[in-house]
Amino acid sequence: LAKTTQPISMDSYEGQEVNITCSHNNIATNDYITWYQQFPSQGPRFIIQGYKTKVKNEVASLFIPADRKSSTLSLPRVSLSDTAVYYCLVGGGNAGNMLTFGGGTRLMVKP
């Protein structure tokens, strides 16, 4: 199973761009990289998924270098409501693959 490593916590201020990096050195060829957001007392919520290069949606961007051994989630102009735990997952390329969550990054957005 591909293991992921993320910073335990990060602080930011409202209106700033936040970049959270995840390392996954043993990512497999058919693995995708996925990021989730979790608020207290709720289940995780899918944010974005990518395989290589850059992916962007209405809430975030995901940057993946050519070697795919790391990825960076970018949240533009964060607000207080972005305070949450963010998880990076690697896997899911084939039916039958297990998806494992790491410890996540606790993002605190301050006013």
Place this chain on the structure above:
Amino acid sequence: NAGVTQTPKFQVLKTGQSMTLQCAQDMNHEYMSWYRQDPGMGLRLIHYSVGAGITDQGEVPNGYNVSRSTTEDFPLRLLSAAPSQTSVYFCASSYSDRLGEQYFGPGTRLTVT
């Protein structure tokens, strides 16, 4: 579209009791999974299923059983509850060709005394 539903929301058990946590989804997803989340920790995979009639073990399967008789339902059974199983349990589902994009239920908070 209800998404992923879980019952009950809260449950208190005594050591040695058994119970079943229910999970259902109405999105016709092939893949379903159960996770547990201990306080301040990430999620750990208990069991998963890639389709009706097919289940497999995750990272922490001991003490839990699952079955998948229909596409919609994926119950998790605690055989003989132990205090170490006190946790929040999440069920999730996805299409089998998009395993990374899972939809999670609201969770069941279980306390074993």
